Amino acid sequence: MRLDCLGQVCGLSLIGLLTLTSCGGGEDPRSTVTYEPASLSEAEALTDVVNATTRFGAESLSELAQSQNTVVSPASILLGLAMLAEGAQGPAAEELDGLLGAAGAERTAAFSALQAAVLEYDGDPALVQADELPETPVLHLANQLVLADSTSPDGEFIDVLAASFDAGVVTTDFGAADSQRLLDEWVNEHTGGLIEESAVETPNADLIFVLQNAILMAARWQTQFDPADTAEREFTTIDGDTVEAETMQQTLEAEYMEYDDTQVIRLPYAEAFAMDVVLPPEGSAPTDFTDQDWAAVDAAFASQERTMVELALPAVDLQTGEDLVALLQDLGGPETVAGNDLSLIDPAVEIDQLAHQAVLTVDEEGTVAAAVTEIAGVTSAPVDPPEAVEMTVDRPFALRIVHEETNWPLFMAAIFDPTED
Incomplete structure (x- = not known):
């Protein structure tokens, strides 16, 4: 796993959240209520x-x-x-x-x-x-x-x-x-x-x-990519330029839909979470995908059967x-x-x-x-899966990581050039 952004772990032990001691302050006597989350x-x-x-x-x-x-x-x-x-x-x-x-x-x-x-x-x-x-x-x-x-x-x-x-x-x-x-x-x-x-x-x-x-x-990933299949592949930026992007590839069975000339795939993790990758039509930006569009994705994936997909997806960092x-x-x-x-x-x-x-x-x-x-x-002052479709993410795209049970979006991103940090 590439973790290029990582710094050194702070040498702290996990501590109780309700009775913390501050730097320059004392133990706070006001936070004595027990954590009782809603279901x-x-x-x-x-x-x-x-x-x-x-x-x-x-x-x-x-x-x-x-x-x-x-x-x-x-x-x-x-x-x-x-x-x-x-x-x-x-x-x-x-x-x-x-x-x-x-x-x-x-x-x-x-x-x-x-x-x-x-x-x-x-x-x-x-x-x-x-x-x-x-x-x-x-x-x-x-x-x-x-x-x-x-x-x-x-x-x-x-x-x-x-x-x-x-x-x-x-x-x-x-x-x-x-x-x-x-x-x-x-x-x-x-x-x-x-x-x-x-x-x-x-x-x-x-x-x-x-x-x-x-x-x-x-x-x-529930289905991991084989690093041996990763290769540089042309990616067309929003300006029409091309760059060589490190691109992962695999054929997998996944939830997949096409929506207004947009391709969307849901890639599940080992449990409970998934990443949705959205490839808009040529000439469109990933930021054009609205919350109404995401709602349509959620509705489709609620009952969508899995499809064989030949996926090419750039690595992101x-x-x-x-x-x-x-x-x-x-x-x-x-x-x-x-x-x-x-x-x-x-x-x-x-x-x-x-x-x-x-x-x-x-x-x-x-x-x-x-x-x-x-x-x-x-x-302040005051069914039998159909033949595999092809999804090659070779132009700007969006992604969203969700908690699958609720579709609560934990992370969202717009990728215009995967070769840039």
């Missing part, structure tokens, strides 16, 4: 929240990619915003309800249930450093709220984060140098070293809180780092960014950063992917 059967707004996550992911790629390789984790971003919504009221709460697809207790239950469902495959994030991918997929997910030691948020806000999101709460002095180490070590640990540092820089005495979410996936504050404003969150209002967290706070980092490696053995979302608040 998928209890989550009435599940479909609405999954659809909202897919929509945000598709719109994010459309806004961010701009003919450049881009990977995001819609699940990570919206989990961060869902936790932020627990501390919102007024206009900010209304905006976040719209972005997240549900409101109040139904929203909380849906995100809590989705998190719990994928965490059935939780494991040690350090496993991504092994020479081989694990036999059973690992999906690690963690949440943390870091507070300025002078901040006193509403107790119910802290309780919901603990009970529904298993979010640890720590306090620190953001004006002290040690606060940077606190943020960096958490990011490094929960991504297995794939992402080494926090995107939030300290010391910064104006910081009031940082909400952190990390998600990490390591999974083998990329990383993305973006501040999504402007995107959040553009997609309907200006009042949230302005902090109108986030008074359950602090009476005078606005969003300074919505930092998102993501990495994705796809090769013959399987997939390793990780993402970190950090929301920083600062002080």
Whole structure:
């Protein structure tokens, strides 16, 4: 497994999330509620929240990619915003309800249930450093709220984060140098070293809180590619140029569909998760594929029989780092960014950063992917299978990694040139 993006694993042991000790702060006495996640059967707004996550992911790629390789984790971003919504009221709460697809207790239950469902495959994030991918997929997910030691948020806000999101709460002095180490070590640990540092820089005495979410996936293909069949193959970029891309090849039985001259294949991992690869028609960009198009894919794959496919798919190795504050404003969150209002967290706070980092490696053995979302608040002024079809991914394409039971999009990417990082 090629893990070119990996850094060194931070030498931390896994620690309990409800009673963490900060650098420059003490043990937080407010996070004493037991983690009790909702189940998928209890989550009435599940479909609405999954659809909202897919929509945000598709719109994010459309806004961010701009003919450049881009990977995001819609699940990570919206989990961060869902936790932020627990501390919102007024206009900010209304905006976040719209972005997240549900409101109040139904929203909380849906995100809590989705998190719990994928965490059935939780494991040690350090496993991504092994020479081989694990036999059973690992999906690690963690949440943390870091507070300025002078901040006193509403107790119910802290309780919901603990009970529904298993979010640890720590306090620190953001004006002290040690606060940077606190943020960096958490990011490094929960991504297995794939992402080494926090995107939030300290010391910064104006910081009031940082909400952190990390998600990490390591999974083998159900049907692996033979490295001996991998060869350089021409790939035509969006500009019409050609490059030689390292391309994996195999013939396999898989869920496959054709939709508006677009080819789509679902490649299952060993258990529970799958990657959907979308090859748009010539002249189209992968970012043209909307959430409505993804909904059509979901509907088709719900009953689609398997087809023999001769697949040629470029290997992928990329990383993305973006501040999504402007995107959040553009997609309907200006009042949230302005902090109108986030008074359950602090009476005078606005969003300074919505930092998102993501990495994705796809090769013959399987997939390793990780993402970190950090929301920083600062002080504010106020049948018998048919003959095999052919699918040669030799032009810009999109991909999505989903939890198969719910189609919750864990990662989405637009690949314009697989030879670029």
